Amino acid sequence: MPTIAEEPPNPPRAEQRTAQERQAEQHTVEPHRHRQIAESFGTDPERYDRTRPRYPDALIERIVAASPGPYLLDVGCGTGTATRQFRDAGRTVLGVEPDARMAEFARGAGLDVDPLEEVLSERRDLHRSTCTNMRAP
Secondary structure, three states, X not given: XXXXXXXXXXXXXXHHOOHHHHHHHHHHHOHHHHHHHHHHHHHOHHHHXXXXXXXXXXXXXHHHHHOOOOEEEEEOOOOOHHHHHHHHOOOEEEEEEOOHHHHHHHHHXXXXXXXXXXXXXXXXOOOHHHOOOOOOO
């Protein structure tokens, strides 16, 4: 007796998927879009710096309090928003930025910011205990 092939179940509608499922799909389906967005920030670093909000003072204070020493590494520092805040909190900060336009803007503002390629090739002596990132401890 012939049988009718079962149809696959309907995929869940977009609003039924969890945020985690949607995020995973974005990363696997179109990762190039994330790079395009990231690279777009450097097209107008002055505007980015002017409109980028500061990090909450409580977050900066918490990171500074939990840091093992006076040195911080701000990876992906952009135009230096957090770099300035950490410097103003009394820390010595090295900013690292993959976008040369953003790094140049930050250096023009008097911050110690290096392009990522330079850090990877020349500053391999940085110790992990002297570094932090923007996640609270």
